Amino acid sequence: MKITEFLIIDLDARDLVDLRTTERHALSLAELEVLKCLVSHVGDVVSKEQLNTAGWPGRVVAPSSLTQCMSSLRKKLVAQTDIELKNIPRYGYSLCIVDEHDIATDETKAETVSTAVQPQTEEGHVAFKSKRLNINLASRIVWSTLVVLAGIIITLHFSGGLKKAVNYIALLAKPQIAAITTQNFEFNHTSSLVSKVFLDSQSTDTSQQATSADELIANWFNYEDVLAASSEKQLFTYDNGQYESIALCNDFGSTCSDRQPLNLVRTADAPVTPLDIQWLADTKLRMEQVTYNKILLDKFETENSGVVEDVYRADVYYYSDTKNVVRADVRLSMIFDSDNRGKLVAAACITDDMLREISIRYQFSGDFKLKQSLIDGKVVKTFLVDVDERSFTSPQQVSKESATIYREIRKNVLQNEQMVIRQVYQDDDSGVWMLPLWGETMVWAHREQVSL
Template sequence: MLKITPYLELDTEAHQLVDHVSGKKVILTFSESAVLHRLLLSSKPVCSKEELLSAGWPDRVVAVTSLTQCISTLRKKLDAYREVQLKTIARRGYQLHISTQSHVKMLAVNDAESMRAAIFDVSLIVKISGIVIALLLLVLAWYFSDSHKAKQNLARWSADEQFDLQVGGLKGNAQLLYKDDAPHLHPFMWEKHLLPDNSFLTCHEDFNAYVATDGENYSMAICPGSDKEQCAGKGLINLTSVDSEPAQLNLEEFVDLSSAMEQRIRYNRVMLPESTDTSGALLEHNYQADVYFPVKDELLIRADINMSLIYDSSDSGEFHSSTCITDQDCLTTPIKYKVRGKFKQYSGMIDGLKADIFQVKVEQKDLIRPDKLNGSAVRFYRDLRKRNIKDEELYYIRIHQDHKTAVWVIPLFGQVTAWYHYERFDI
């Protein structure tokens, strides 16, 4: 076999052309095969008529017209292969010209030389174009990747400010988080919902706090105590305002009321459904928070939030979330919303604040409609109904973690920031 192009060969024994793309074989006469063979092996750019006559008709004397006729029929048989051209050189002979740029779209992939020729035997412009296209494909793949989408979501948050927050007669430092250049970042936007001159926190020396806004909701997550690294997990206060009018919340009364609400019923003690695969040793990371939504002249709404992460690798696993909405007088029967899916964890920074963002691909959602619904809870039920219809991918951001607690920003009624109790369980 004598290679003509990466996919076309001359079989000198069978006197035929072998096309490895189509599998087609083109029969040649002895003279056509011999003439083509001589043209392929010639070290000279042009083969004389005498050389070709000697090759095609050995030990015979034939007229030049025999060669002319042979060349004509050979050209017809090569006509399907445009990169192979048999040229007549006036008064000198014939030349076989083979283009290095093949027009075929398939190669004999088991032929290493063919593959190498197809890749390297092309013009510089083709090579550059191929590199540019490959780079564009890589950029597009990265842009639409889960990792980039998670980092984009994280990039919408800023944490470049801190301010003093006045709560319960005590002043402490608060880390501010805000989304998409949200306006009105003055401490007043959080403090205005609390009645002033309340001294119930003065038994503590200090507190840690995170305050956050997505431009609509204003969340406040407070851990009383002077330890800036570790939160004791006692007396956590999570308030989120969903109305611009000051709620006039009396914190001392709120603490007594919230304690009563939490002791009355906790719906989210058991998180994992029985169907969860628990073969082998698994570790559940469980987070629980009570978030309150004060609105002026309305019943206090409580969200009992429970989240569980079960890792099956260092950065992925199963995600379970359950939220239960009740009011202070039990006029609204529990609104329950559960989400289950697979999570992927990514790490990043928000203006120097270390953060972990969890992308959750939702696999199952359950919204249990309450038997009774008062006016204070209507807005929350409507929001959960929208999420139950629309959500397919969710992002949860963890901005603090210690041995007993964690602070999360979660997609609930907009974006809600809260301080969670943290536990680990073997399952």
């Protein structure tokens, strides 16, 4: 779907595509439908009611949903100087597209008018000459600066530094964790705690958190025996607009004693699907009899004895309205060369319950830089990874359910030379990560340390 000469909507991939830079922005289902509605009424004012009907058909949503959707669309359109998404107070929104040819014509006319007006007096003539001298001097300074910058850019280009610099700046520009809200709730007659993670681009309206914890598990049933009432539970959740992920430790004291935390993903825009936890536990037990994903411990070469390697392992399950669950067997392995630098290997094998064989496998590795920050009392570790090796096994056939992660890996992992991986919790036996699976997915992983 064409918006402008250089901007289109890839309806199949649900992406906003800049043809000049080939940059892609993933759109949630609501963002896609709202944007399509605005594009079909370019220049007109579209009411909030009409946009709500387009983005959330048959659903009653809070006013903040449309506001947040528009905020997200503006961020994804920020590089498009010829497009403006206007807010019409108390009514709706309008998508305005400026003709760049008209702008250039107006600028030419303005320049013609300004040069046609000449000062008539001697004082005016002197002032005019002085102004021209100042303009010429400023032009020389600008050109000199541009020449120096061009030299620096050419040097960086041939040394390979330009690409790294551009990639690193793009990496830093990615949304960061803005808040981690925490809420107590009762689950299976047990006092529990849920922490919800928000990025910069997301709303952190705590007034909407009152029912969110109950809604997370409202579709679960037959969990009384699997998730015992005798132990405290902690959950971390993240909703990226397309997928909602939940990482649950079933036995939490001062640390997570659960060796197999429950990690679940579902499509956020789809109707809530009932989930039989007992059936899932039986399915997990069968699928996890085979472990396809093994990172060799000798992947890291070091001459120093006593170096400790951190290895994290987790199983993540995507479920929908079918009985076919998709399993991602995830491994994360790293060693530190210093307090904030080291090497990392990440790998995932994806299978599903229908094929029961390896369908997708990917791995990437490289050096990382670690940045730490304190957000809402929680230590957040951000690993900026320079990817130097990657591999991908493309499946011969993909089920409808496993296609969800196949598209995400192709789009968000394989094309990136730098990756951002975040950790929002760690103890001696486990860690909670945001990993590149279904978008960014919350994963509670079991931790082991190995001396090399």
